Amino acid sequence: MNYKQLLVTFLIMQAIAVLLYTIMTFQTDGANIFAIFLSNIRSFTWNGQFNLDFSCYLALSALWIVWRNKFSASSFFIAIAAMIVGIMVFAPYVAWLIVKEKGNMQAVLTGER
Template sequence: MIQLFRIALAAAWLRLLIVTVHAGQTLGWDKAGDFFFGDMAHPWRAQFNTDFFCMLLLIAMWMVWHAKSRLLGVLFAVLSIMGGCLFTFAYLLVQSFRTKGNTAAVLLGRHYSARGDSQ
């Protein structure tokens, strides 16, 4: 199952990278914020963007909690908010290899104990 997870992460990351590069080259790298915040006038785009931002904040909080140190966690949190899935998927893929596919260790990070008693 971990192999399927890794393949899905890698495929999604690659697709997102292609879409991101295309958007940056077509519309300009400095325009992402303009589109994100400018779309807030449209009710459904505002809903989608707000939902997406809340998910980014949740993932950022998880990264702070998950990381070996709070400072590293804050760095990862900022990178996940600024980089979205381009950073987060790569992070999860690396974690899946670092933990040798142990899903509990991937999810719990520094709170994982091989004995099964997490903090």
């Protein structure tokens, strides 16, 4: 297995792991994620710091998606989904790019720029 296949496998495993964790959390805590997430940020605790930092990563990944795709309409859909759902969308998207670009990491990162 080459490093590109390993990376694609790792990305898919991340997405599946977070999906399974999300399903279990949804069953125990319900769908009140945004209220919990925002109340943690307002609390000025380490949980809040982590959530704020994580939000910045989500925003950066969304910005990269639209930039890479030259701000196309479809890229906004993917970016919004990745910003809300996180690695469950972002990891498969990057894995798809690796396959689509035949492992050319420059093309994966920059698209047609």
